Amino acid sequence: MSELTGSEPWKALQAHKQAVERTHMRDLFAGNPERAKQFSVQAADLWIDYSKNLITDETLNLLLDLAKSRDVEAKIRAMFAGERINTTENRPVLHTALRNRSDEAVLVDGQDVMPEIRNVLQRMASFSNLVRSGEWLGATGKPIKNVINIGIGGSDLGPVMAYEALKAYSDRSLTVRFVSNVDGTHFYEATQDLDPAETLFIVASKTFTTDETMTNAGTARRWVADALGESAIGHHFVAVSTNAEEVSKFGIDLENMFGFWDWVGGRYSLCSAIGLPVMVAIGPDNFNRMLDGFYAMDQHFKTADFEHNAPVIMALLGVWYTNFWDAQSEAILPYNQYLSRFAAYFQQANMESNGKSVTKDGQYVDYETGPVVWGKPGTNGQHAFYQLLHQGTKLVPADFIGFAKPHHSMGEHHHKLVANLLAQTQALAFGKTAEEARAEGIDEALIAHRTFHGNRPTNTILASELTPETFGQLVALYEHKIFVEGVIWGINSFDQWGVELGKALAKDAYGSIINHQTDPKNDSSTNSLLDKFFELEN
Numbered sequence: 001m002s003e004l005t006g007s008e009p010w011k012a013l014q015a016h017k018q019a020v021e022r023t024h025m026r027d028l029f030a031g032n033p034e035r036a037k038q039f040s041v042q043a044a045d046l047w048i049d050y051s052k053n054l055i056t057d058e059t060l061n062l063l064l065d066l067a068k069s070r071d072v073e074a075k076i077r078a079m080f081a082g083e084r085i086n087t088t089e090n091r092p093v094l095h096t097a098l099r100n101r102s103d104e105a106v107l108v109d110g111q112d113v114m115p116e117i118r119n120v121l122q123r124m125a126s127f128s129n130l131v132r133s134g135e136w137l138g139a140t141g142k143p144i145k146n147v148i149n150i151g152i153g154g155s156d157l158g159p160v161m162a163y164e165a166l167k168a169y170s171d172r173s174l175t176v177r178f179v180s181n182v183d184g185t186h187f188y189e190a191t192q193d194l195d196p197a198e199t200l201f202i203v204a205s206k207t208f209t210t211d212e213t214m215t216n217a218g219t220a221r222r223w224v225a226d227a228l229g230e231s232a233i234g235h236h237f238v239a240v241s242t243n244a245e246e247v248s249k250f251g252i253d254l255e256n257m258f259g260f261w262d263w264v265g266g267r268y269s270l271c272s273a274i275g276l277p278v279m280v281a282i283g284p285d286n287f288n289r290m291l292d293g294f295y296a297m298d299q300h301f302k303t304a305d306f307e308h309n310a311p312v313i314m315a316l317l318g319v320w321y322t323n324f325w326d327a328q329s330e331a332i333l334p335y336n337q338y339l340s341r342f343a344a345y346f347q348q349a350n351m352e353s354n355g356k357s358v359t360k361d362g363q364y365v366d367y368e369t370g371p372v373v374w375g376k377p378g379t380n381g382q383h384a385f386y387q388l389l390h391q392g393t394k395l396v397p398a399d400f401i402g403f404a405k406p407h408h409s410m411g412e413h414h415h416k417l418v419a420n421l422l423a424q425t426q427a428l429a430f431g432k433t434a435e436e437a438r439a440e441g442i443d444e445a446l447i448a449h450r451t452f453h454g455n456r457p458t459n460t461i462l463a464s465e466l467t468p469e470t471f472g473q474l475v476a477l478y479e480h481k482i483f484v485e486g487v488i489w490g491i492n493s494f495d496q497w498g499v500e501l502g503k504a505l506a507k508d509a510y511g512s513i514i515n516h517q518t519d520p521k522n523d524s525s526t527n528s529l530l531d532k533f534f535e536l537e538n
Protein backbone atom coordinates (compact mmCIF):
# COMPACT_ATOMS: atom_id res chain seq x y z
CA MET A 1 0.00 0.00 0.00
CA SER A 2 1.37 3.41 -0.92
CA GLU A 3 1.65 6.37 1.40
CA LEU A 4 -1.36 7.90 -0.39
CA THR A 5 -3.73 4.93 -0.33
CA GLY A 6 -2.70 4.09 3.22
CA SER A 7 -3.38 7.61 4.49
CA GLU A 8 -6.26 8.41 6.82
CA PRO A 9 -7.93 10.97 4.49
CA TRP A 10 -7.83 8.44 1.64
CA LYS A 11 -9.40 5.72 3.75
CA ALA A 12 -12.01 8.16 5.03
CA LEU A 13 -12.92 9.07 1.45
CA GLN A 14 -13.24 5.38 0.52
CA ALA A 15 -15.65 4.81 3.39
CA HIS A 16 -17.53 8.00 2.59
CA LYS A 17 -17.96 6.95 -1.05
CA GLN A 18 -19.65 3.74 0.12
CA ALA A 19 -21.95 5.77 2.32
CA VAL A 20 -23.00 8.27 -0.35
CA GLU A 21 -22.93 6.25 -3.56
CA ARG A 22 -26.67 5.70 -3.60
CA THR A 23 -27.51 9.32 -2.88
CA HIS A 24 -29.16 11.12 -5.80
CA MET A 25 -28.53 14.74 -6.71
CA ARG A 26 -32.31 15.17 -6.85
CA ASP A 27 -32.40 14.58 -3.09
CA LEU A 28 -29.33 16.66 -2.38
CA PHE A 29 -30.91 19.65 -4.11
CA ALA A 30 -34.35 19.04 -2.60
CA GLY A 31 -32.83 18.85 0.88
CA ASN A 32 -30.84 22.08 0.63
CA PRO A 33 -32.23 25.14 -1.14
CA GLU A 34 -28.87 26.86 -0.60
CA ARG A 35 -26.91 24.16 -2.39
CA ALA A 36 -26.11 26.14 -5.55
CA LYS A 37 -24.90 29.10 -3.54
CA GLN A 38 -22.92 26.93 -1.18
CA PHE A 39 -21.12 25.06 -3.93
CA SER A 40 -20.23 27.97 -6.20
CA VAL A 41 -17.10 30.06 -6.29
CA GLN A 42 -16.03 33.30 -7.93
CA ALA A 43 -12.47 33.14 -9.29
CA ALA A 44 -11.37 36.39 -10.92
CA ASP A 45 -14.11 36.95 -13.55
CA LEU A 46 -15.23 33.33 -13.66
CA TRP A 47 -18.27 32.05 -11.80
CA ILE A 48 -17.97 28.33 -11.16
CA ASP A 49 -21.03 26.40 -10.05
CA TYR A 50 -19.97 22.95 -8.87
CA SER A 51 -23.19 22.12 -7.06
CA LYS A 52 -24.20 19.52 -9.67
CA ASN A 53 -21.59 17.10 -8.36
CA LEU A 54 -21.89 13.92 -6.34
CA ILE A 55 -20.79 15.67 -3.17
CA THR A 56 -22.01 16.69 0.25
CA ASP A 57 -20.44 19.04 2.79
CA GLU A 58 -18.63 16.07 4.20
CA THR A 59 -17.21 15.06 0.82
CA LEU A 60 -15.70 18.47 0.39
CA ASN A 61 -14.27 18.49 3.90
CA LEU A 62 -12.69 15.09 3.41
CA LEU A 63 -11.23 16.15 0.06
CA LEU A 64 -9.84 19.28 1.69
CA ASP A 65 -8.27 17.08 4.38
CA LEU A 66 -6.66 15.07 1.62
CA ALA A 67 -5.24 18.25 0.05
CA LYS A 68 -3.81 19.27 3.42
CA SER A 69 -2.28 15.88 3.99
CA ARG A 70 -0.51 16.12 0.61
CA ASP A 71 0.98 19.52 1.46
CA VAL A 72 -0.67 21.19 -1.51
CA GLU A 73 -0.24 24.65 -0.01
CA ALA A 74 3.52 24.29 0.35
CA LYS A 75 3.78 22.80 -3.14
CA ILE A 76 1.96 25.81 -4.64
CA ARG A 77 4.38 28.14 -2.87
CA ALA A 78 7.32 26.08 -4.10
CA MET A 79 6.16 26.31 -7.72
CA PHE A 80 5.67 30.09 -7.63
CA ALA A 81 9.00 30.53 -5.83
CA GLY A 82 10.95 28.79 -8.58
CA GLU A 83 12.00 25.69 -6.64
CA ARG A 84 13.18 22.82 -8.82
CA ILE A 85 9.92 20.89 -8.62
CA ASN A 86 10.47 19.23 -12.01
CA THR A 87 12.77 16.76 -10.30
CA THR A 88 13.51 14.37 -13.17
CA GLU A 89 14.81 17.26 -15.28
CA ASN A 90 16.10 19.25 -12.30
CA ARG A 91 14.24 22.40 -13.37
CA PRO A 92 12.00 25.01 -11.81
CA VAL A 93 8.50 25.34 -13.27
CA LEU A 94 7.84 29.00 -13.79
CA HIS A 95 5.16 29.58 -16.40
CA THR A 96 3.61 31.86 -13.77
CA ALA A 97 6.61 34.20 -14.07
CA LEU A 98 5.81 34.72 -17.76
CA ARG A 99 2.59 36.48 -16.79
CA ASN A 100 3.73 38.06 -13.54
CA ARG A 101 2.25 41.53 -13.96
CA SER A 102 3.53 42.79 -10.59
CA ASP A 103 6.86 44.37 -9.70
CA GLU A 104 7.84 41.36 -7.65
CA ALA A 105 11.08 39.65 -8.58
CA VAL A 106 11.07 35.95 -9.46
CA LEU A 107 14.37 34.35 -8.60
CA VAL A 108 16.03 31.39 -10.28
CA ASP A 109 19.37 30.58 -8.66
CA GLY A 110 19.33 34.00 -7.03
CA GLN A 111 18.81 35.80 -10.34
CA ASP A 112 15.63 37.79 -11.10
CA VAL A 113 14.18 36.44 -14.35
CA MET A 114 11.64 39.25 -14.77
CA PRO A 115 13.85 41.76 -16.67
CA GLU A 116 14.61 39.14 -19.33
CA ILE A 117 10.92 38.15 -19.60
CA ARG A 118 9.91 41.80 -20.05
CA ASN A 119 12.66 42.30 -22.60
CA VAL A 120 11.44 39.40 -24.76
CA LEU A 121 7.82 40.61 -24.49
CA GLN A 122 8.98 44.05 -25.60
CA ARG A 123 10.85 42.62 -28.60
CA MET A 124 7.83 40.48 -29.51
CA ALA A 125 5.66 43.62 -29.41
CA SER A 126 8.03 45.58 -31.68
CA PHE A 127 8.14 42.70 -34.15
CA SER A 128 4.35 42.22 -34.07
CA ASN A 129 3.82 45.92 -34.70
CA LEU A 130 6.18 45.87 -37.68
CA VAL A 131 4.32 42.95 -39.26
CA ARG A 132 0.87 44.34 -38.46
CA SER A 133 1.68 47.77 -39.84
CA GLY A 134 3.10 46.37 -43.07
CA GLU A 135 6.57 47.72 -42.28
CA TRP A 136 8.20 44.30 -42.16
CA LEU A 137 9.04 43.68 -45.80
CA GLY A 138 9.73 40.43 -47.58
CA ALA A 139 12.81 40.05 -49.81
CA THR A 140 11.10 41.62 -52.81
CA GLY A 141 9.88 44.63 -50.82
CA LYS A 142 6.30 43.40 -50.45
CA PRO A 143 4.70 43.64 -46.97
CA ILE A 144 3.92 40.41 -45.14
CA LYS A 145 0.33 39.23 -45.46
CA ASN A 146 0.69 35.65 -44.27
CA VAL A 147 2.24 34.33 -41.07
CA ILE A 148 2.81 30.60 -40.68
CA ASN A 149 3.84 29.10 -37.37
CA ILE A 150 5.83 25.89 -37.68
CA GLY A 151 5.96 23.93 -34.42
CA ILE A 152 4.46 20.85 -32.79
CA GLY A 153 3.05 19.79 -29.41
CA GLY A 154 3.59 22.56 -26.90
CA SER A 155 4.99 24.79 -29.64
CA ASP A 156 1.79 24.49 -31.64
CA LEU A 157 -1.30 23.53 -29.64
CA GLY A 158 -1.31 26.59 -27.37
CA PRO A 159 -0.89 29.17 -30.11
CA VAL A 160 -3.46 27.48 -32.40
CA MET A 161 -5.96 27.22 -29.58
CA ALA A 162 -5.43 30.82 -28.43
CA TYR A 163 -5.49 32.16 -31.99
CA GLU A 164 -8.84 30.46 -32.57
CA ALA A 165 -10.17 31.56 -29.17
CA LEU A 166 -9.26 35.21 -29.71
CA LYS A 167 -9.97 35.42 -33.44
CA ALA A 168 -12.58 38.09 -32.77
CA TYR A 169 -9.67 40.34 -31.70
CA SER A 170 -7.42 39.49 -34.64
CA ASP A 171 -6.36 41.56 -37.63
CA ARG A 172 -8.37 40.03 -40.47
CA SER A 173 -6.04 41.38 -43.13
CA LEU A 174 -3.39 38.88 -41.99
CA THR A 175 -3.64 35.17 -42.76
CA VAL A 176 -2.32 33.19 -39.80
CA ARG A 177 -1.82 29.44 -40.17
CA PHE A 178 -0.16 26.64 -38.24
CA VAL A 179 1.82 23.71 -39.59
CA SER A 180 2.69 20.91 -37.20
CA ASN A 181 2.32 17.46 -38.73
CA VAL A 182 5.26 15.87 -40.50
CA ASP A 183 2.67 14.69 -43.03
CA GLY A 184 3.59 16.89 -46.01
CA THR A 185 -0.10 17.50 -46.61
CA HIS A 186 -0.12 19.92 -43.69
CA PHE A 187 2.58 22.13 -45.21
CA TYR A 188 1.15 21.79 -48.71
CA GLU A 189 -2.36 22.81 -47.73
CA ALA A 190 -1.13 25.69 -45.58
CA THR A 191 0.94 27.21 -48.39
CA GLN A 192 -0.54 26.17 -51.73
CA ASP A 193 -2.56 29.39 -52.16
CA LEU A 194 0.09 31.74 -50.75
CA ASP A 195 2.79 33.87 -52.32
CA PRO A 196 6.23 33.25 -50.76
CA ALA A 197 7.07 36.93 -51.22
CA GLU A 198 4.29 37.84 -48.75
CA THR A 199 4.79 34.98 -46.31
CA LEU A 200 6.71 34.94 -43.05
CA PHE A 201 7.47 31.76 -41.10
CA ILE A 202 7.83 31.58 -37.34
CA VAL A 203 9.82 28.44 -36.55
CA ALA A 204 8.83 27.64 -32.98
CA SER A 205 10.86 24.98 -31.24
CA LYS A 206 12.28 25.11 -27.76
CA THR A 207 15.03 22.66 -28.69
CA PHE A 208 15.23 23.47 -32.43
CA THR A 209 15.91 19.78 -32.99
CA THR A 210 12.37 18.33 -33.06
CA ASP A 211 12.24 16.17 -36.17
CA GLU A 212 8.78 17.16 -37.41
CA THR A 213 9.42 20.87 -36.94
CA MET A 214 12.86 20.82 -38.53
CA THR A 215 11.51 18.80 -41.48
CA ASN A 216 8.70 21.33 -42.02
CA ALA A 217 11.10 24.24 -41.52
CA GLY A 218 13.48 22.74 -44.09
CA THR A 219 10.61 22.44 -46.59
CA ALA A 220 9.55 26.02 -45.88
CA ARG A 221 13.13 27.16 -46.40
CA ARG A 222 13.24 25.46 -49.82
CA TRP A 223 9.80 26.88 -50.70
CA VAL A 224 11.08 30.41 -50.05
CA ALA A 225 14.57 29.91 -51.51
CA ASP A 226 13.23 28.29 -54.73
CA ALA A 227 10.92 31.25 -55.32
CA LEU A 228 13.02 34.14 -54.04
CA GLY A 229 16.60 32.91 -53.73
CA GLU A 230 18.74 31.89 -50.77
CA SER A 231 19.32 35.50 -49.69
CA ALA A 232 15.58 35.86 -48.97
CA ILE A 233 15.67 33.54 -45.93
CA GLY A 234 16.48 36.25 -43.37
CA HIS A 235 13.46 38.30 -44.49
CA HIS A 236 11.00 35.41 -44.28
CA PHE A 237 11.98 33.51 -41.14
CA VAL A 238 12.07 34.27 -37.46
CA ALA A 239 12.57 31.77 -34.65
CA VAL A 240 11.23 31.13 -31.18
CA SER A 241 13.70 28.92 -29.36
CA THR A 242 16.14 28.39 -26.52
CA ASN A 243 18.81 27.07 -28.93
CA ALA A 244 20.64 30.05 -30.47
CA GLU A 245 23.30 27.87 -32.10
CA GLU A 246 20.84 25.83 -34.18
CA VAL A 247 18.77 28.92 -35.02
CA SER A 248 21.88 30.59 -36.38
CA LYS A 249 22.85 27.50 -38.39
CA PHE A 250 19.41 27.57 -40.01
CA GLY A 251 20.19 31.07 -41.31
CA ILE A 252 18.01 33.10 -38.97
CA ASP A 253 19.61 36.25 -37.60
CA LEU A 254 19.73 36.08 -33.78
CA GLU A 255 18.18 39.55 -33.82
CA ASN A 256 15.08 37.73 -35.05
CA MET A 257 15.15 35.00 -32.46
CA PHE A 258 12.79 35.28 -29.51
CA GLY A 259 14.10 33.31 -26.58
CA PHE A 260 12.59 31.50 -23.68
CA TRP A 261 13.97 29.35 -20.92
CA ASP A 262 14.33 25.76 -19.82
CA TRP A 263 12.01 26.42 -16.85
CA VAL A 264 9.08 26.87 -19.25
CA GLY A 265 7.57 23.50 -20.20
CA GLY A 266 6.32 23.22 -23.80
CA ARG A 267 2.68 22.70 -22.84
CA TYR A 268 2.85 25.62 -20.42
CA SER A 269 4.59 28.00 -22.84
CA LEU A 270 1.70 29.97 -24.35
CA CYS A 271 2.63 33.14 -22.43
CA SER A 272 6.27 32.96 -23.56
CA ALA A 273 7.56 33.84 -27.04
CA ILE A 274 5.72 30.70 -28.18
CA GLY A 275 2.69 33.00 -28.14
CA LEU A 276 4.26 35.14 -30.89
CA PRO A 277 1.82 34.18 -33.69
CA VAL A 278 -1.03 35.04 -31.31
CA MET A 279 0.50 38.41 -30.54
CA VAL A 280 0.97 39.10 -34.26
CA ALA A 281 -2.67 38.22 -34.87
CA ILE A 282 -4.31 40.09 -31.98
CA GLY A 283 -1.70 42.78 -31.30
CA PRO A 284 0.43 43.44 -28.21
CA ASP A 285 -2.34 45.21 -26.27
CA ASN A 286 -4.71 42.29 -26.48
CA PHE A 287 -1.87 39.89 -25.75
CA ASN A 288 -1.13 41.86 -22.58
CA ARG A 289 -4.81 41.69 -21.65
CA MET A 290 -4.52 37.92 -21.97
CA LEU A 291 -1.48 37.95 -19.66
CA ASP A 292 -3.49 40.07 -17.18
CA GLY A 293 -6.13 37.33 -17.20
CA PHE A 294 -3.57 34.61 -16.52
CA TYR A 295 -2.12 36.71 -13.71
CA ALA A 296 -5.53 37.28 -12.11
CA MET A 297 -6.12 33.52 -11.91
CA ASP A 298 -2.55 32.92 -10.67
CA GLN A 299 -3.23 35.36 -7.86
CA HIS A 300 -6.52 33.70 -7.03
CA PHE A 301 -4.81 30.31 -6.94
CA LYS A 302 -1.96 31.61 -4.80
CA THR A 303 -4.03 33.51 -2.26
CA ALA A 304 -7.57 32.10 -1.95
CA ASP A 305 -8.14 29.70 0.91
CA PHE A 306 -8.80 26.20 -0.34
CA GLU A 307 -12.54 26.32 0.43
CA HIS A 308 -12.82 29.14 -2.13
CA ASN A 309 -9.98 28.21 -4.44
CA ALA A 310 -11.37 27.26 -7.85
CA PRO A 311 -8.39 25.29 -9.24
CA VAL A 312 -8.05 23.42 -5.93
CA ILE A 313 -11.76 22.58 -5.81
CA MET A 314 -11.81 21.45 -9.45
CA ALA A 315 -8.74 19.30 -8.83
CA LEU A 316 -10.28 17.70 -5.75
CA LEU A 317 -13.44 16.90 -7.69
CA GLY A 318 -11.24 15.33 -10.37
CA VAL A 319 -9.53 13.16 -7.74
CA TRP A 320 -12.92 12.26 -6.22
CA TYR A 321 -14.19 10.84 -9.51
CA THR A 322 -10.90 9.37 -10.75
CA ASN A 323 -9.95 7.59 -7.57
CA PHE A 324 -13.21 6.90 -5.77
CA TRP A 325 -15.78 6.58 -8.58
CA ASP A 326 -13.51 4.92 -11.17
CA ALA A 327 -14.15 7.61 -13.77
CA GLN A 328 -11.71 7.09 -16.62
CA SER A 329 -12.24 10.29 -18.53
CA GLU A 330 -13.29 13.92 -18.24
CA ALA A 331 -15.06 16.01 -20.85
CA ILE A 332 -14.54 19.73 -21.47
CA LEU A 333 -17.53 21.17 -23.30
CA PRO A 334 -17.30 24.86 -24.17
CA TYR A 335 -20.50 26.48 -25.44
CA ASN A 336 -18.50 28.84 -27.59
CA GLN A 337 -17.32 28.12 -31.11
CA TYR A 338 -14.16 30.19 -30.59
CA LEU A 339 -13.10 27.61 -27.99
CA SER A 340 -13.19 24.81 -30.56
CA ARG A 341 -9.59 23.80 -29.72
CA PHE A 342 -9.82 24.28 -25.97
CA ALA A 343 -10.42 20.61 -25.12
CA ALA A 344 -7.68 19.47 -27.51
CA TYR A 345 -5.25 21.83 -25.81
CA PHE A 346 -6.09 20.51 -22.35
CA GLN A 347 -5.95 16.99 -23.66
CA GLN A 348 -2.22 17.55 -24.07
CA ALA A 349 -1.79 19.67 -20.95
CA ASN A 350 -3.52 17.13 -18.76
CA MET A 351 -2.55 13.82 -20.35
CA GLU A 352 1.12 14.70 -20.88
CA SER A 353 1.33 16.14 -17.36
CA ASN A 354 -0.54 13.54 -15.36
CA GLY A 355 -0.41 10.44 -17.55
CA LYS A 356 2.21 8.88 -15.27
CA SER A 357 2.41 5.63 -13.34
CA VAL A 358 5.37 6.26 -11.07
CA THR A 359 5.62 8.76 -8.24
CA LYS A 360 8.31 11.42 -8.03
CA ASP A 361 10.56 8.96 -6.19
CA GLY A 362 10.09 6.25 -8.79
CA GLN A 363 7.55 4.01 -7.02
CA TYR A 364 4.74 2.45 -9.05
CA VAL A 365 1.42 3.93 -8.01
CA ASP A 366 -1.34 1.70 -6.65
CA TYR A 367 -4.06 4.17 -7.62
CA GLU A 368 -5.33 5.79 -10.80
CA THR A 369 -3.71 9.01 -12.08
CA GLY A 370 -4.61 11.38 -14.92
CA PRO A 371 -7.84 10.84 -16.86
CA VAL A 372 -8.41 10.74 -20.59
CA VAL A 373 -9.44 14.28 -21.46
CA TRP A 374 -11.63 15.01 -24.44
CA GLY A 375 -14.41 17.25 -25.64
CA LYS A 376 -15.88 19.43 -28.37
CA PRO A 377 -17.95 22.56 -28.33
CA GLY A 378 -21.68 22.49 -27.69
CA THR A 379 -24.15 22.32 -29.23
CA ASN A 380 -22.52 20.08 -31.87
CA GLY A 381 -21.58 17.44 -29.31
CA GLN A 382 -25.22 17.11 -28.27
CA HIS A 383 -25.96 15.58 -31.67
CA ALA A 384 -23.01 13.25 -31.43
CA PHE A 385 -21.56 11.84 -28.21
CA TYR A 386 -23.89 13.20 -25.50
CA GLN A 387 -26.01 10.06 -25.80
CA LEU A 388 -23.29 8.22 -23.89
CA LEU A 389 -23.04 11.00 -21.32
CA HIS A 390 -26.77 10.76 -20.62
CA GLN A 391 -27.48 7.05 -20.84
CA GLY A 392 -24.19 5.18 -21.26
CA THR A 393 -22.63 2.93 -18.64
CA LYS A 394 -19.65 5.19 -17.98
CA LEU A 395 -19.38 8.03 -15.53
CA VAL A 396 -17.91 11.02 -17.37
CA PRO A 397 -17.57 14.17 -15.26
CA ALA A 398 -17.98 17.15 -17.57
CA ASP A 399 -17.21 20.86 -17.48
CA PHE A 400 -19.61 23.18 -19.28
CA ILE A 401 -18.19 26.60 -20.18
CA GLY A 402 -20.43 29.47 -21.28
CA PHE A 403 -20.55 33.23 -21.70
CA ALA A 404 -23.38 35.69 -21.12
CA LYS A 405 -22.56 37.95 -24.06
CA PRO A 406 -21.91 36.76 -27.60
CA HIS A 407 -19.34 38.28 -29.92
CA HIS A 408 -21.85 38.44 -32.72
CA SER A 409 -25.44 39.18 -31.78
CA MET A 410 -27.43 37.50 -34.47
CA GLY A 411 -31.04 37.20 -33.49
CA GLU A 412 -31.86 34.27 -31.27
CA HIS A 413 -28.57 32.33 -31.64
CA HIS A 414 -26.94 33.19 -28.35
CA HIS A 415 -29.94 32.66 -26.10
CA LYS A 416 -30.51 29.29 -27.74
CA LEU A 417 -26.87 28.39 -27.16
CA VAL A 418 -27.04 29.25 -23.45
CA ALA A 419 -30.40 27.51 -23.06
CA ASN A 420 -28.82 24.33 -24.36
CA LEU A 421 -25.94 24.56 -21.91
CA LEU A 422 -28.33 24.96 -18.97
CA ALA A 423 -30.61 22.20 -20.19
CA GLN A 424 -27.78 19.71 -20.58
CA THR A 425 -26.46 20.12 -17.05
CA GLN A 426 -30.02 19.83 -15.69
CA ALA A 427 -30.69 16.69 -17.68
CA LEU A 428 -27.38 15.14 -16.63
CA ALA A 429 -27.91 15.90 -12.96
CA PHE A 430 -31.58 15.14 -12.49
CA GLY A 431 -32.50 12.85 -15.37
CA LYS A 432 -36.03 11.62 -15.84
CA THR A 433 -37.61 8.87 -13.74
CA ALA A 434 -39.79 6.08 -15.09
CA GLU A 435 -42.77 7.69 -13.33
CA GLU A 436 -42.08 10.99 -15.06
CA ALA A 437 -41.82 9.21 -18.39
CA ARG A 438 -45.13 7.40 -17.76
CA ALA A 439 -46.80 10.66 -16.79
CA GLU A 440 -45.80 11.98 -20.22
CA GLY A 441 -47.78 9.13 -21.75
CA ILE A 442 -44.75 7.25 -23.05
CA ASP A 443 -45.50 3.73 -24.24
CA GLU A 444 -44.71 1.16 -21.52
CA ALA A 445 -42.45 -0.77 -23.92
CA LEU A 446 -40.24 2.27 -24.24
CA ILE A 447 -40.11 3.36 -20.61
CA ALA A 448 -36.64 1.88 -19.96
CA HIS A 449 -35.31 3.54 -23.09
CA ARG A 450 -36.86 6.89 -22.25
CA THR A 451 -35.66 6.97 -18.64
CA PHE A 452 -32.61 9.02 -17.62
CA HIS A 453 -30.93 8.01 -14.40
CA GLY A 454 -29.26 11.39 -13.99
CA ASN A 455 -26.71 11.85 -11.17
CA ARG A 456 -24.03 12.64 -13.75
CA PRO A 457 -21.66 15.27 -12.45
CA THR A 458 -20.91 18.59 -14.10
CA ASN A 459 -19.26 21.91 -13.33
CA THR A 460 -20.58 25.03 -15.02
CA ILE A 461 -18.17 27.88 -15.65
CA LEU A 462 -19.75 31.19 -16.62
CA ALA A 463 -18.21 34.53 -17.54
CA SER A 464 -19.59 37.70 -19.00
CA GLU A 465 -17.76 37.44 -22.31
CA LEU A 466 -14.87 35.62 -23.96
CA THR A 467 -12.25 38.37 -23.75
CA PRO A 468 -8.46 38.08 -23.70
CA GLU A 469 -8.73 38.41 -19.90
CA THR A 470 -11.35 35.72 -19.31
CA PHE A 471 -9.56 33.48 -21.79
CA GLY A 472 -6.30 33.80 -19.82
CA GLN A 473 -8.18 33.09 -16.60
CA LEU A 474 -9.74 29.95 -18.03
CA VAL A 475 -6.44 28.55 -19.26
CA ALA A 476 -4.71 29.25 -15.94
CA LEU A 477 -7.64 27.68 -14.06
CA TYR A 478 -7.09 24.36 -15.82
CA GLU A 479 -3.29 24.57 -15.63
CA HIS A 480 -3.46 24.89 -11.86
CA LYS A 481 -6.11 22.19 -11.55
CA ILE A 482 -3.70 19.81 -13.30
CA PHE A 483 -0.89 20.86 -10.97
CA VAL A 484 -2.90 20.22 -7.79
CA GLU A 485 -3.96 16.78 -9.03
CA GLY A 486 -0.34 15.93 -9.79
CA VAL A 487 0.63 16.97 -6.25
CA ILE A 488 -2.07 14.77 -4.72
CA TRP A 489 -0.97 11.81 -6.84
CA GLY A 490 2.68 12.50 -5.96
CA ILE A 491 3.78 12.53 -9.60
CA ASN A 492 5.94 14.92 -11.61
CA SER A 493 3.48 16.77 -13.85
CA PHE A 494 6.25 18.54 -15.74
CA ASP A 495 8.25 15.86 -17.53
CA GLN A 496 7.16 13.68 -20.47
CA TRP A 497 9.50 10.73 -20.74
CA GLY A 498 6.67 8.70 -22.23
CA VAL A 499 7.16 10.32 -25.62
CA GLU A 500 10.82 9.27 -25.97
CA LEU A 501 10.66 5.57 -26.87
CA GLY A 502 8.49 6.14 -29.92
CA LYS A 503 10.83 8.89 -31.13
CA ALA A 504 13.87 6.58 -30.93
CA LEU A 505 12.10 3.71 -32.69
CA ALA A 506 10.90 6.06 -35.44
CA LYS A 507 14.57 6.78 -36.25
CA ASP A 508 15.23 3.05 -36.71
CA ALA A 509 12.06 2.59 -38.77
CA TYR A 510 13.04 5.55 -40.94
CA GLY A 511 16.43 3.90 -41.55
CA SER A 512 14.67 0.71 -42.65
CA ILE A 513 12.34 2.63 -44.96
CA ILE A 514 14.96 4.67 -46.75
CA ASN A 515 17.27 1.63 -47.09
CA HIS A 516 14.33 -0.46 -48.26
CA GLN A 517 15.23 -3.20 -45.80
CA THR A 518 13.60 -4.93 -42.88
CA ASP A 519 15.58 -5.13 -39.66
CA PRO A 520 16.51 -8.48 -38.08
CA LYS A 521 16.16 -6.78 -34.67
CA ASN A 522 12.47 -6.14 -35.37
CA ASP A 523 9.52 -8.27 -34.32
CA SER A 524 7.76 -10.22 -37.08
CA SER A 525 4.77 -7.87 -37.18
CA THR A 526 6.86 -4.77 -37.83
CA ASN A 527 8.96 -6.51 -40.48
CA SER A 528 5.93 -7.92 -42.24
CA LEU A 529 4.34 -4.44 -42.20
CA LEU A 530 7.55 -3.04 -43.69
CA ASP A 531 7.44 -5.68 -46.45
CA LYS A 532 3.80 -4.87 -47.14
CA PHE A 533 4.65 -1.17 -47.24
CA PHE A 534 7.48 -1.76 -49.77
CA GLU A 535 5.09 -3.82 -51.89
CA LEU A 536 2.34 -1.16 -51.77
CA GLU A 537 4.79 1.66 -52.40
CA ASN A 538 5.67 0.32 -55.82
Ligand code: G6Q
Nearest residue numbers: 153154155205206207210266267
Ligand atom coordinates in the same frame (compact mmCIF):
# COMPACT_ATOMS: atom_id res chain seq x y z
C1 G6Q B 1 5.26 19.68 -24.13
C2 G6Q B 1 6.19 18.73 -24.72
C3 G6Q B 1 6.14 18.65 -26.23
C4 G6Q B 1 7.00 19.70 -26.94
C5 G6Q B 1 7.14 19.33 -28.41
C6 G6Q B 1 7.90 20.35 -29.20
O1 G6Q B 1 5.22 19.96 -22.96
O2 G6Q B 1 7.45 18.96 -24.23
O3 G6Q B 1 4.83 18.71 -26.73
O4 G6Q B 1 6.44 20.97 -26.78
O5 G6Q B 1 7.76 18.08 -28.51
O6 G6Q B 1 9.18 20.53 -28.70
P1 G6Q B 1 10.09 21.69 -29.24
O7 G6Q B 1 9.48 22.98 -28.87
O8 G6Q B 1 11.44 21.49 -28.59
O9 G6Q B 1 10.17 21.54 -30.73
